[in-house]
Amino acid sequence: MNEQQKQSLYDNAKRWVLEAGEHIRTKMHQPLVIETKSNPDDLVTEMDQDTEKFFAEKIRESYPDHKVLGEEGFGDDVKDLDGVTWIVDPIDGTMNFVHQKQNFAISVGIFKDGIGEIGFIYDVxxxxxxxxxxxxxxxxxxxxxxxxxxxxxxxxxxxxxxSTWAVPNKKVDENGIHRLIRKVRGTRSYGSAALEFAYIAEGIMDSYITMRLAPWDIAAGIVLVHEVGGKVTKANGEPINMLDKQSILASNASIHKEISMNYISFK
Structure with a gap:
């Protein structure tokens, strides 16, 4: 991908992100059809589905050789990240979208041969x-x-x-999380992984820890955080697999290793 191709890709993606956001705002207060997926708290609306479909159609029309990895089923069956792959979360923070009408984002990451090249996180x-x-x-x-x-x-x-990871659960030793909470100045939970990555990139939050995120939750955020010198790995410090769900630690690089080595352990 040369610079001209990259700029054209970026310009198109930006235009589509802003267009999708404008559509969401115009439809924001209309009645929603709300369904659940993996559990009663895992919500999806027709707005999630319509927005992902919008991106999938735009991408396939303009870049038929590109792949689409998305949350709501309009993408491809992606087995590898060879070539160009768009990783799309149409509404990251659907529960906030439904209940608060704010604090959600469109997240689009564009990867070339497994490397994040372009990232957009749009607080709609x-x-x-x-x-x-x-x-x-x-x-x-x-x-x-x-x-x-x-x-x-x-x-x-x-x-x-x-707070899910600070109470007894099957995945992580909550005692380490308790020690971390006592150590740091404060904790926050915004309900949108994409926005939490954006806040790390902005420098208004220093770390984000969670035990289960999908590629579309993190793809754009990885590009942003890397560009300001931050670090993103699995919670135990291992490299991320961009095709799997996994634990995530995104941080200012100066505290990343200390958190992963001293405060996070799995059962």
Missing amino acids: MKDCLYHAKRNEGAYKNDQLLPALANSIPLEEAIIGLN
């Missing part, structure tokens, strides 16, 4: 677009985001953490 209701191209920096609207601080004490960190 705030009309705030986080975007990045590999090796060209990350932006919030037109503002270039500075590199993350080289050193931050864990005692001064704000981390994103869902």
Whole structure:
């Protein structure tokens, strides 16, 4: 992918993201058809489905040789990341979308041969677009985001953490999470993985930890966080597999290893 091709890809993706967001805002207060997927808290609406279908159709029309990996079933059966793959979450934070009418995002990551090249996270209701191209920096609207601080004490960190992982569960030793909560300055939970990645890239949150995310939850965020010098791995520090669901630790690089080695252990 040369620079001209990359810029054209970026321009089209940006236009589609903003168009999809505008459509969501215009339909926001109309009655929704709400269904559940894996459990009663795993919601999906026709807006999720319509938005992913919109992206899939645009991508296939303009780039028939590209693959689409999406949450709602309109993508391809992606077995590898060879070539160009669009990884799309049409509404990240569907529960917030349903209950709050805010705090949700469109997330689009574009990968070439397994490497994140372009990322968009669009806070729809705030009309705030986080975007990045590999090796060209990350932006919030037109503002270039500075590199993350080289050193931050864990005692001064704000981390994103869902309370699910702080209570007894089958996946993670909650005692380590309890120690981490006592160590850091504060915790937050926004209900949208994409926005939590964006907030790390912006430097207003220092880490985000969760034990089960899909590729579409993290693809765009990985590009953004890497562009400001942050680090994203599995929660135990191992490399991410972009085709699987897995634990995730995204952080300012200065506290990443300390968290993964000292506070996260699995049962």
